[in-house]
Amino acid sequence: DAGITQSPRHKVTETGTPVTLRCHQTENHRYMYWYRQDPGHGLRLIHYSYGVKDTDKGEVSDGYSVSRSKTEDFLLTLESATSSQTSVYFCAISVGQDTDTQYFGPGTRLTVL
Amino acid sequence: AQSVTQPDIHITVSEGASLELRCNYSYGATPYLFWYVQSPGQGLQLLLKYFSGDTLVQGIKGFEAEFKRSQSSFNLRKPSVHWSDAAEYFCAVGVRGYQKVTFGIGTKLQVIP
Numbered sequence: 001d002a003g004i005t006q007s008p009r010h011k012v013t014e015t016g017t018p019v020t021l022r023c024h025q026t027e028n029h030r031y032m033y034w035y036r037q038d039p040g041h042g043l044r045l046i047h048y049s050y051g052v053k054d055t056d057k058g059e060v061s062d063g064y065s066v067s068r069s070k071t072e073d074f075l076l077t078l079e080s081a082t083s084s085q086t087s088v089y090f091c092a093i094s095v096g097q098d099t100d101t102q103y104f105g106p107g108t109r110l111t112v113l
Numbered sequence: 114a115q116s117v118t119q120p121d122i123h124i125t126v127s128e129g130a131s132l133e134l135r136c137n138y139s140y141g142a143t144p145y146l147f148w149y150v151q152s153p154g155q156g157l158q159l160l161l162k163y164f165s166g167d168t169l170v171q172g173i174k175g176f177e178a179e180f181k182r183s184q185s186s187f188n189l190r191k192p193s194v195h196w197s198d199a200a201e202y203f204c205a206v207g208v209r210g211y212q213k214v215t216f217g218i219g220t221k222l223q224v225i226p
Contacts, residue, residue, distance in 0.1 A: 031212055042203060042218040043157075050212065058213075090156060100145045100164075100207040102214060104156040 003027050004105035006091050012111045019078040021108050023091030025071075031094035032074040033102065034058075034066060036087040043090065049074055081112045115140040115206045119217035126194050127225050134189040134220050136204030145207035146187040147214065148178055152200045160202075163187065174198070199224040 003026035013019050023032060031050055035043040035058075045058030047066040055066050063085060065077045078085055091105040116139045126132055138144055145164050149157040161172025168180040178189045187204060201221045207214035 033213075035216075040218060043216040045213060048213065094212065100209070100212065100214060101147070101159065101162055103159065104149075106156045 004091055004093060004103065006089075006105040006108050008108060009106065010109045012113065013081055014113050015082055016080050019081050019110065019112075021076045021089055021091075021110070023074045023076070023105060025074075025093050027093075027095075028071050029093040029095055030071075032068065033092040033094075034064070034074065034076045035090045035092065036060065036085075037090060037107075038087050046076065046089075078110075081110075083112050086110060086112045115144060115208055115215050117204050117206050117215055117217035119202075119204055119220050121220050122218070123221045123223065125223040125225060128196050129193050132189075132191045132194045132198070132222070134202050134204075134222070136187045136189065136217060137185050138187065138204075138206040139185065140206060140208065142208070143182070145209065145214070146178070146180060147205040147207070148172065148176070148187075148189050149203045149205065149216075150174075150200045151203065151219075157203065160189070194222075194224055196224045196226070198222060 005024045007022045033048040034046040037043050044060045046064050049055045049068045067075045089108045092102040118137045147162045148160040151157045160176050161170045163170045163180045170178050176191050201219045203219045204217040205214045
């Protein structure tokens with residue numbers, strides 16, 4: 001257990017509404033990541049963070065923004081949700097000296113109607 | 114950029130039979146390699162990882178994987194599959210210092226009695 005929680009775990013929203021997903025870790029790890037998982041695509045990196053207020057884009061960042069004002073929290077925001085953003089979203093952290101080894105949260109299932 | 118190929122989307126094996134899941138990667142130098150397992154509705158759990166040294170890596174739940182540089186492969190094996198091994202398996206590749214990994218699309222394992 002890497003001490004990662006995600007909230008909410010499930011959300012249904014309508015097209016055009018803003019949505020914020022939260023990832024919380026308890027162990028002050030520097031690197032945090034947001035992925036989306038879709039059938040046939042595996043996991044694709046949306047954004048990641050390498051410290052407070054330090055973030056960078058992944059391969060599928062369009063339509064998403066992130067913020068990290070505290071070490072323990074990494075927020076993913078869909079400014080105006082679209083049906084193509086219906087997915088399962090996973091947060092991950094890199095741990096210790098093996099900073100390429102990622103550990104995952106339980107996921108958030110988001111449905112955009 | 115690195116990439117990962119998992120050529121088998123679905124595999125069905127009988128309980129008690131041996132298992133091999135294939136993973137091929139593309140990267141010029143020695144990569145970091147990972148296998149994760151995902152049970153339905155769950156997050157991803159790290160099975161094993163290869164960074165350097167012995168090319169045969171032991172993981173949790175009785176799994177092992179072998180790094181073969183000449184074949185650019187990192188196949189996952191288990192000598193005797195249990196019904197509880199039914200899940201989706203993801204291979205991933207990382208690069209030293211890059212702090213990001215690339216995932217394959219996954220292989221879904223079905224175990225029949």
